[in-house]
Amino acid sequence: MKTNNPTVLTWIDQMVALTQPEQVVWIDGSEAEKERIETEAIENGEMIRLNAQAWPGCLYHRTAENDVARVEGRTYICSRKPEDAGPTNNWADPQEMYARLTELYKGVMQGKTMYVIPYIMGPAGSPMSKVGIEVTDSRYVVLNMRIMTRMGDIALKQLGEHSNDWVRGLHAKAQVDPDNRYICHFPEDNTIWSINSAYGGNVLLGKKCFALRIASNQARREGWMAEHMLILGIENTASGETKYITGAFPSACGKTNLAMLIPPAYAKGYKVYTVGDDIAWMRPGKDGQLWGINPEAGFFGVAPGTSMKSNPNALLTTRANTIFTNVAVTDDKQPWWEGMGIAPPAHLTDWLGKDWTPAAGTKAAHPNSRFTAPAKQCPAISAHWEEPGGVPISAILFGGRRARTAPLVYQSFSWKHGVFIGSAMASETTAAAAGKVGVVRRDPMAMLPFCGYNMGDYFQHWLDMGKKINKQPLIFNVNWFQTDEQGKFLWPGFGDNFRVLEWIIKRCNNEVGAVKTAIGYVPKAEDINLDGLDLTVADIRRLLRIDKAVWEEEIQGIEAHFAKFDRLPQELKAELAALKQRVAEN
Numbered sequence: 001m002k003t004n005n006p007t008v009l010t011w012i013d014q015m016v017a018l019t020q021p022e023q024v025v026w027i028d029g030s031e032a033e034k035e036r037i038e039t040e041a042i043e044n045g046e047m048i049r050l051n052a053q054a055w056p057g058c059l060y061h062r063t064a065e066n067d068v069a070r071v072e073g074r075t076y077i078c079s080r081k082p083e084d085a086g087p088t089n090n091w092a093d094p095q096e097m098y099a100r101l102t103e104l105y106k107g108v109m110q111g112k113t114m115y116v117i118p119y120i121m122g123p124a125g126s127p128m129s130k131v132g133i134e135v136t137d138s139r140y141v142v143l144n145m146r147i148m149t150r151m152g153d154i155a156l157k158q159l160g161e162h163s164n165d166w167v168r169g170l171h172a173k174a175q176v177d178p179d180n181r182y183i184c185h186f187p188e189d190n191t192i193w194s195i196n197s198a199y200g201g202n203v204l205l206g207k208k209c210f211a212l213r214i215a216s217n218q219a220r221r222e223g224w225m226a227e228h229m230l231i232l233g234i235e236n237t238a239s240g241e242t243k244y245i246t247g248a249f250p251s252a253c254g255k256t257n258l259a260m261l262i263p264p265a266y267a268k269g270y271k272v273y274t275v276g277d278d279i280a281w282m283r284p285g286k287d288g289q290l291w292g293i294n295p296e297a298g299f300f301g302v303a304p305g306t307s308m309k310s311n312p313n314a315l316l317t318t319r320a321n322t323i324f325t326n327v328a329v330t331d332d333k334q335p336w337w338e339g340m341g342i343a344p345p346a347h348l349t350d351w352l353g354k355d356w357t358p359a360a361g362t363k364a365a366h367p368n369s370r371f372t373a374p375a376k377q378c379p380a381i382s383a384h385w386e387e388p389g390g391v392p393i394s395a396i397l398f399g400g401r402r403a404r405t406a407p408l409v410y411q412s413f414s415w416k417h418g419v420f421i422g423s424a425m426a427s428e429t430t431a432a433a434a435g436k437v438g439v440v441r442r443d444p445m446a447m448l449p450f451c452g453y454n455m456g457d458y459f460q461h462w463l464d465m466g467k468k469i470n471k472q473p474l475i476f477n478v479n480w481f482q483t484d485e486q487g488k489f490l491w492p493g494f495g496d497n498f499r500v501l502e503w504i505i506k507r508c509n510n511e512v513g514a515v516k517t518a519i520g521y522v523p524k525a526e527d528i529n530l531d532g533l534d535l536t537v538a539d540i541r542r543l544l545r546i547d548k549a550v551w552e553e554e555i556q557g558i559e560a561h562f563a564k565f566d567r568l569p570q571e572l573k574a575e576l577a578a579l580k581q582r583v584a585e586n
């Protein structure tokens with residue numbers, strides 16, 4: 001099916017004139033088309049078919065060595081006014097950026113095929129969903145978008161013959177030249193131009209580019225929220241009630257793992273269901289609650305560390321119809337990565353395509369190697385994950401990697417205080433973005449790389465949204481990553497994080513008390529269930545400890561962070577002052 005929508009046809013004509021492909025292929029989303037494109041990608045060496053017995057329908061791809069993560073330094077918000085991009089984004093003038101990139105895109109698809117991918121972010125037919133169209137020269141992108149979105153004819157049908165409400169995405173892998181790599185967003189035109197990369201977050205334009213950077217602009221204008229959040233449901237099987245929780249943790253800080261966790265043995269009366277693992281679109285419902293959908297249809301998850309012990313649901317999701325990127329491959333064509341729970345084989349082909357043995361002393365899989373897997377294959381997928389109106393949210397978690405400072409969990413005093421906690425969030429950097437790993441940086445609401453407008457305005461939007469929601473979700477901060485002097489994790493994490501979720505659910509139900517501290521409400525150590533765990537109440541006390549000197553230092557860090565914003569809401573300044581006072585008095 002091709003569309004007659006004139007806004008689409010005009011734009012495609014322009015993109016064809018600019019990039020001059022040899023042919024244009026409209027993606028319909030069919031099974032036959034998938035097989036054809038897979039075969040072509042395998043024939044030209046772009047993809048490798050994995051062991052069909054053990055990993056049916058799975059494919060493998062290696063990116064260029066210089067193209068393994070998001071590139072925040074080359075990611076731009078091109079609003080007309082620089083102050084609308086704000087102090088945390090790279091800004092470029094839209095006219096200048098269009099002109100510069102036009103030179104790079106001219107004739108870039110000569111001799112190649114342009115694929116036109118219509119796609120929906122969100123369930124088909126949902127009033128919360130939005131349509132995008134991505135044109136690309138990459139079969140890898142087509143095959144990934146097929147998993148990550150609802151794409152093809154279904155999207156053209158949803159868009160209709162007249163609507164101009166869709167996001168334009170132009171991607172060219174081009175020469176994968178890092179010096180001419182650009183990931184540019186034009187929020188005033190609902191347009192994304194990406195060139196010289198073939199890595200996930202830079203090129204699957206429905207994901208971070210649309211569903212967060214462009215959508216955060218739309219959300220602000222239209223009164224909803226586009227967030228870097230997982231969504232999970234916890235069912236109390238005795239009462240039959242399910243509570244939904246979202247969590248914003250920075251890249252590679254545990255969203256996928258939390259979204260799919262399996263509760264420890266003691267918690268027989270609970271079941272955890274996955275709604276989404278990376279992005280949430282949320283809006284206030286008529287009933288006064290906040291309702292959220294997962295706009296994606298698949299998981300683009302971190303492979304290293306994923307094992308039958310840490311996250312069986314993720315591993316089981318990837319056993320078929322999955323694309324693996326930059327992991328290692330065994331001699332019988334099975335994917336392998338560090339922390340998979342399988343001893344390193346005597347020989348592997350590593351993510352660079354080189355021979356690898358355990359003596360190599362290098363990682364066989366890239367630390368940011370990923371799987372792209374259909375969400376519907378997840379054993380824990382929620383029966384409500386495609387509910388057009390979403391699921392009602394009872395609690396919001398913020399969190400990150402903090403070796404010290406942040407206790408295992410604490411609850412904000414109010415929505416406003418919760419927004420402050422999110423705005424001051426910090427985490428140690430990971431391999432998900434190019435740059436140094438392990439450096440503490442402020443990453444408000446885990447949106448530092450993804451907020452498509454002035455972050456001061458974004459904080460204000462959060463405060464305003466609180467006023468539009470009658471039944472505000474409770475806001476918590478969690479930290480699974482405290483370490484001892486030897487750098488060993490103090491908390492077991494993964495499935496055992498349920499022990500903290502249980503306390504959070506009980507807080508939502510008014511079933512458990514808490515200790516009021518300078519930074520928020522903290523559990524009584526004995527209220528965290530330790531059944532089956534090798535930890536004592538004293539260990540929990542240590543994990544919940546709030547150290548005055550450390551928090552005085554933290555406040556200085558927050559002050560320096562806030563000083564960067566010229567549009568910082570007064571309410572957040574007041575929250576910081578109040579925190580300072582409470583810590584001083586403690």
Ligand code: GTP
Nearest residue numbers: 251252253254255256257302304305432480493494
């Ligand atoms: P993005 O897809 O980049 O947004 O990441 P994410 O937030 O979904 O992170 P993910 O769940 O994929 O986890 C990233 C890494 O953190 C993996 O190597 C996990 O094994 C590890 N991890 C996740 N949860 C925990 C935890 O509770 N404790 C510890 N120690 N590590 C964890």
Ligand code: SPV
Nearest residue numbers: 070200201207208251432
């Ligand atoms: C992240 O980096 O937060 C991811 C992977 O989820 S990417 O799609 O590359 O952004």
Ligand code: MN
Nearest residue numbers: 228251252278
């Ligand atoms: Mn992410």
